[in-house]
Amino acid sequence: MASIEARGLSKRYGARNALDGLTFATDPGEVVGLLGPNGAGKTTTIRLLTTILEPTAGTFTVAGIPGDRPTEIRRRIGVLPESAGYPPRQTGAEYLRYAARLYSRRDARDVADRLLTDVGLGDRAGSRISSYSRGMKQRLGIARALINDPAVVFLDEPTLGLDPAGQREILATIGEIAVRRNATVVLSTHTLTEVEQVCGSVLILDHGKLRTAGPIGEVVGAGSLSDAFLRLTEEADHD
């Protein structure tokens, strides 16, 4: 069974088509790169699949649950939103314990401590989030996305604004999520090298339309992902 299945998924804002007829499917345990230039529809796709927005047309399932049952979907997914904010006065442990309680987890304290250790923040669990670096906040956001042992994890630009060391740490964490938890990871990013490092397949969007989807090897062919990306998105500009 596909972990994510979208059929003709569309979202309009007035006259503007943010997403137009997106159709694709992913398998459990797969890391999928969601690529596209600014305004391509990446964040809209994630917000539709995570039930934050309602589609104008089309249907989808996430973890086998149809899109018209948003509360059930939200129980099975983990999300690191784009430009996520964090309450500066809470400590990392308090932040995760609260998140765990929102999922009615009785073991909120234990799961918070375990996840903080998993993302390398165990020694800063008691520090206020305002004292965290950007990379630490992103790792905290990933820990929060895993608080409910999700079947599908959506990460929207998780390495944005991080230095190379921070990017490497986040990518390593993403790889572990798929391997250790057998969760599908949807990674939205502008950085093509990240996709080549951790993703098995890729979706390339442009102007709200799906340009290509499939295993990276098939999409790239004989060239590089960068060449394929530019070719596909420039073709769209000429259409």
Add this chain to the structure above:
Amino acid sequence: MTRVIAGQECRDLWIGGRGPVLVFGFSVLLSAMTYLAATNRAMNFLEQREAVNLTVQVALAVGVLLTVVVSADAISGERERGTFEALLLTPVPRRAIIVGKLIAATTMWLACVVVTIPYLWVLGRGVAGVGPAVLLALTVGTLVATGLGGIGLLFSAGANSNKTSLAGGLLLLLVLFAPTQLPALPKTGVGEVITRINPIGSALHYVSQILVSQRNWTHDLSYLASPVLIALLVTGVVIVAGPRLVRLTAGLK
């Protein structure tokens, strides 16, 4: 789940948040007023019951103002700080989110009541009006604070900018407070209607009738109609329509 949301919102408000600072400012204001009432030659001519009534009225006015300030920030503020999306991504019902936030905002009013008690005791020593004054502040004030705090929350849900929701809440309070400063209003026909439909005006009138004119609690009970109505109506709207308003971006679906 409402309890979890309300609990966390209260922690955010009262532990390291704005709550203690706002209540400290409120207590400074009451201290200054109490000092003047006790020592100023013009003000200390006030009969003790009038001084108690004045304190309750100031507490109600400022306490409701602070409640609206907190509630108007509750959703639009989270949108601005980027923390709202993470909350919406949880399986928590939207209704629990908005009701939890309203409960937390109302604790600001309850804190103001607690802070007011010692001032009422100092000003009302020797007269029997302190107990009723506290009870009046708690009951009537809670109705007004819940109603207007709820409106502040609805403004917050309907605005993307914190400044917009705060400005809307403060403008509403200004419109409701202004008529209470016109002394002739309750005595004229139109003025009385305006007083009765204004939840703040009617609440202040009801309180003064009991504390100063020493009327029975049931004598002017009809003046409580608009505070009760606004509290029930707004709470109903928050519960019924709230889930549709609790969205990532105001106005977009």
